[in-house]
Amino acid sequence: MIEFNNITKKFRNNFWDKEFIAVDNVSFRIEAGDLIGFLGANGAGKTTLIKILMDFSRQTSGNMNFDKIMGQNSNEIKASIGYLPERPYLYPHLTGREFLEYVGNLNSINPENLETRINSWSEKMQIAHALGKLTKEYSKGMLQRLGFVSCLIHNPKLLVLDEPLSGLDPIGRRDFKKIMVELNKSGVTIFFSSHIVSDVEEICNKVIFIEKGKLVYEGNIDTLLMKHxxxxxxxxxxxxxxxxxxxxxxxxxxxxxxxxxxxxxxxxxxxxxxxxxxxxxxxxxx
Ligand SMILES: Nc1ncnc2c1ncn2[C@@H]1O[C@H](COP(=O)(O)OP(=O)(O)OP(=O)(O)O)[C@@H](O)[C@H]1O
Ligand SMILES: [Mg+2]
Structure with missing residues (x-):
């Protein structure tokens, strides 16, 4: 589905500073149908790589290849991805419903379909009761649920989630994991970052592990468990x-x-x- 070839990202904050390598020659593939856990400690380079994947940031070197099923051009590719950032910005002065309608309109979903999708996903993510409230009144977990609904609203083929489970209570984590598994079973490919190895072990078929920008392991979890x-x-x-x-x-x-x-x-x-x-x-x- 997506192939990352030797992606490197260097930062230099000041002209006279030494370059800092945040992502160091990383190559791996996301295959259609995968549920991939992207593991690494704080500062390992996960968000940097995700931003490159989302085209918010440009790699210093290396390239990505997108399969045809993702779309023919960069707009189609973007439309086939649902993205949940590490710190989503959810417009504090909109209600939950207004925010979701706004996102739906950006994705040109027809109004009837949009209302149906908003209602069913909000129901599923247990945020339907709060859609009339301003998002500035939401708790952290409620924001996370609303953010998750917003990245599902346009029926993406691939979900890219930057730490979707952080900031959730145990029940919230369980709900999110369950829905991620259901979505994956229904054909949605998922790539998500996390620090929590046990969450990845519980739901993923594949793991990508990076440390200080370098790829340490890429592959199947069962094979890895068996080998060791x-x-x-x-x-x-x-x-x-x-x-x-x-x-x-x-x-x-x-x-x-x-x-x-x-x-x-x-x-x-x-x-x-x-x-x-x-x-x-x-x-x-x-
Ligand atoms: N815009 C930037 N300018 C300079 N350095 C940056 C920039 N963005 C990230 N970095 C550095 O790159 C490294 C990787 O950061 P990144 O946010 O990708 O880590 P992460 O794996 O997502 O960590 P966390 O688990 O804490 O979210 C860090 O050392 C960070 O300081
Ligand atoms: Mg991060």
Whole structure:
């Protein structure tokens, strides 16, 4: 869908300052149907890359290729993307509904369709009750919900979301993740940035991980988990009223269990140890 080839972005704030490399020779692909988590610490370069993707900022070098399904020219490409910025500006003196109507008109959606879409998405994002209020009266989570509705209003093929889950309470995060998965299942490709590895692990098929502007990992999450899975088992036994825990490699497991059974020691639990995406990322970085 989109191919990033060797994207580099350098900043120089003053003529005499040294150049700062915010994005360093990054290449990866977004395929149609992907749900990609774009991970990296504060200042890693996520927003910078997203701004380049959205054409708000120009890369110093490198290029992007957009597949034909995204559109034939830059206007069509932009129209096929729904974008939620890190800090959305939602016009404080408009009501939620007025704001959504404004966004819909910018996207030339006919008024009837627009009202239907506003109502159904607001209902889904649980913000319908507040559409009559001025957005300056919204809480942070309400603004986030309204912002999310606004980037769905024109039926985008691709969603580009810069930290959509930050600033949400646990229920809000769960709602957002659920809707992101539903949208993805219905055919919308999603690329979103986050600091939270577990959120990415929970819903994404792919992860892109950058550190200090450099790509550290790009790929499938299941493959990564499988590759790094440690073949370890935890076995808990009960011996004379005392619980004992041992960690065993796969090839040691059966003989250990046989020994315990022959000694009539009770086995109370056997569990394969799981590795999380978070642990893998720390490993890759080392
Ligand atoms: N316009 C700019 N001028 C100079 N430096 C910039 C500019 N925009 C970003 N940077 C620098 O580029 C680096 C990457 O910033 P960026 O906003 O892309 O990080 P991020 O990964 O989005 O971080 P966060 O998780 O905090 O949002 C930072 O060191 C930042 O100071
Ligand atoms: Mg950012």
């Amino acid at each position: 899975a440690n073949d370890l088992y935890t076995v808990k036994t009960l011996n004379n009223g005392k619980v004992e825990v041992v960690h065993l490699r796969s090839e040691e497991k059966n003989s250990y269990l046989e020994k315990m059974l022959s000694q009539k020691i009770e086995i109370i639990e056997i569990e394969k140890e799981k590795i999380t995406l978070e642990e893998i990322i720390y490993k890759i970085k080392e």
